[in-house]
Amino acid sequence: MNIAVLGAGAWGTALAAQAALRHRVLLWGRDAAQLAQMAASRRNQRYLPDIELPASLGFEADLGRCLSAVGEEGLVVIATPMASLRAMLQQMPPQARVLWLCKGFEAETGLLGHEVAQALRPGAPSGVLSGPSFAEEVARGQPTALVAASLDAALGEAMVQAFHSDSLRVYTSADPVGVEVGGAVKNVLAIATGLCDGLAQSGAAGAPGLNARAALVTRGLAEMTRLGVALGARPDTFMGLSGLGDLVLTATGHLSRNRKVGLLLAEGLPLDRILAELGHVAEGVYSARTVCRRAAELGVDMPISQAVVAVLEGQLTPPQAVARLMAREAKAEQLV
Ligand SMILES: NC(=O)c1ccc[n+]([C@@H]2O[C@H](COP(=O)([O-])OP(=O)(O)OC[C@H]3O[C@@H](n4cnc5c(N)ncnc54)[C@H](O)[C@@H]3O)[C@@H](O)[C@H]2O)c1
Ligand SMILES: O=P(O)(O)OC[C@H](O)CO
8 A cells, every 4th residue: 555644753753664564655744854864864863763764664755746656545644733734634635545643622723633624625535543552662563552533434444454463453433523532632631640640759748649640530531521422422432442542541651741741740840841842742732722612612521621721821730720629529420
């Protein structure tokens, strides 16, 4: 299969490298000098410095040439952050089979990826690949399971054909809404567990600990499910890889950028400095307000996400956010 991966950050590079072991893959990035350096050194020095890229992976700095090489039978994989999805979709040929990897809500419009695609390319086949997957592990060929969601069953199967391998299991789903809500909300919740674990490390009396983290994951899953169902998702999708699976990974895994944002905020570092030093996108920072805005429009209660927004905006300190969550009224435990 011919595959074009558009975006040479950590995740685009990792998936392109894996797919290139079995398919003809071209990696495109907006920085031609970076691509040339990658082609020469077989490394992505900026985003995945420790990974040797396969000799079979091709590089193309010209987007038009990259897309022509794929043709209508191949796959175009958009691997940029959510903020650039719209601009990338606008450049896609009408018949191209397109999927994206980004996890978030578009900040300005509050739309999920499939809603942006529907607005720009109505009726064109599109899909999203999501699930618990740190780029570094995928690039090293460590076992990983993903979910390929599309309303177009043929595209779902093409996504499996493109990425399923001995180290990558790719499941299909016909619920892009649920898969995208899971991927977006887990990033916000990972900031919450990072905040919690950062406070735990302080050792202060009454600071949250492991019990609190488990509560955040569980009640966070309830929040995510409520929002997803209100947006038309199937509730069981949130028990799957893109819901519970990615939440557990990102909320507890030390490789998560979103979790790291929370940890550093709890240490008292200012957000702008954290983001400047991170060197990678942390989508939860940009999606948190949008998650809360869409939830409010639908009358969905998302107290953990609201607490994250309050901390990101400097309205609450991390300990105040914990206190606010603990002060909520007692209620019956319900997932949806
Ligand atoms: N890194 C992971 O482990 C991982 C795993 C699954 C999903 N994701 C998701 O994939 C998306 C990308 O993440 P990442 O880790 O690769 O980010 P990253 O910060 O490592 O790299 C982002 C890349 O996108 C490029 N980019 C940004 N805007 C662009 C534009 N307009 N045109 C072309 N390129 C552009 C940047 O130059 C950079 O190469 C995010 O939504 C993230 O949540 C990441
Ligand atoms: O590093 P994060 O927090 O952006 O998470 C990366 C992936 O989304 C994990 O599945």
